[in-house]
Amino acid sequence: MKLELPDKVTLIEVGPRDGFQFEKQFIPTDLKVQIISNLVDAGLKQIQVTSFVHPAKVPQMADAEELVRRLPEYADVIYSGLVLNTRGVARAQRAGLTHVEVSISASDTHSRKNTGMSFDRAVAQVEEMIGLAQKADLNIRAGIQCAFGCAYEGEISHARVLNIARSYVSYGVDAIALSDTTGMADPARVTQLIELLLPEIGEIPIILHFHDTRGLGLANVLAALQCGITHFDTALAGMGGCPFVPGAAGNIATEDTASLMASMGILTGIDISRIIPCSRLLEEWLNKKFSGKIHRLPS
């Protein structure tokens, strides 16, 4: 048996959004700009830089507009923002972003607890957001949270995820992201869902977003690679966490994922040695250890 693997993958850095939002201590905008600039220098071409959310809810993201304004511009680098409502879409557009991410949870319970909205209400809202974003000519990445299971509801049927994906296709989104919000995916489930999803979505790229809560993040990546998936969210140092499990491991680490790819001869365009100092700087500044591995090895 030879592993069937793609020649090239794209890692989408989500640390500045999914990682930073877990930090209670406000990371100064200066430092955020520095980290994001360094990530660009390290070869990351897509970075989710912030979230347009009410500052009272997530004070860490209170500087969204200022941050976007201060980011260095490059023709081949995409900065995106997570938007949670129509107001967020408008803010992202005014801030000058060209790419936004909207998302809904495949779990009704998770949706209610996380956003106060039922699944049906969330679907209606996301449709409105997508409409608004399309009018503004924004590129839309549409996410499905809890795509592989829910901490409250347990198993989430593939049918439920496929239905959301079909709606996204009908709305004309530009990419679909499957999020393993609470680290419940395993390689068999990943393979099953992707195989069911691929025939439904035509040419729309699928992005996978894994957390390493149970240590299965890179095994899930391997399974997805074997299904032909070439886009993965990662966070420097493995920042981030699980809202339901204090202290749990975060996103799969950018360095570790890039190292897996490099080791297997898959191109990412990423210079790992330029990410590691960012990870170490953040660990020192925040005085904590993230769950990634490579940045802790001697370089």
Add this chain to the structure above:
Amino acid sequence: MKLELPDKVTLIEVGPRDGFQFEKQFIPTDLKVQIISNLVDAGLKQIQVTSFVHPAKVPQMADAEELVRRLPEYADVIYSGLVLNTRGVARAQRAGLTHVEVSISASDTHSRKNTGMSFDRAVAQVEEMIGLAQKADLNIRAGIQCAFGCAYEGEISHARVLNIARSYVSYGVDAIALSDTTGMADPARVTQLIELLLPEIGEIPIILHFHDTRGLGLANVLAALQCGITHFDTALAGMGGCPFVPGAAGNIATEDTASLMASMGILTGIDISRIIPCSRLLEEWLNKKFSGKIHRLPS
């Protein structure tokens, strides 16, 4: 694509040997016996319990004989010991063990630094040890360290590993273990080596021993499962480390590996909830955090 996976795998607990030997603080024999007994209660049927090494070299293993004497006996549980020379073989036999592990490094430099012996000298010694063990009717697991790469030499050719394996086959060993001593394996390399090895070794089972130094441990397990491998070394809590990288992650964690299997419907016979308290006890006693994930989640 459907993942081709076995129905059932055997996890071989190596924490009491490969994990404990990394700890400078002497773990009392009482505690060792308690942990090993609890691991048996959790369903582990094969446990590498100690190493017969000179106590001045590894003081942690100075209680090898006493430990073996005090272990609870079960008809279906195998305790094994690592032996490093002919004296170790004799000690293991006298202590009452029925199973021993011998091993050599595929890397000449690693062999010299780790044992003071050249590769050729190590091969001659291991042959002598195997002969002695066979006369004593011991079951012999024969290991190949640095099978996927060496921290000193870098790449280790598959040919080199295959040659050692062929020698082991000619000696009539009972199992062959491939060790990723310094965490340099990746899923592609694992697949390549196993596919080359399988036709050479007939019915002799292959055991894989992965460290999670670069976070690739369970991705490597997934690749091996797809090649039909059903035996893996694991250590509770992810104990252990890398002799060349202070603070590096240890062995793949028993709980995390068992959880991967359970999640994919692969039988291990292991009750994860009975391992977690052992991991937490050791972390508390040693006042450190190991690299496993599951034992840190709320249960």
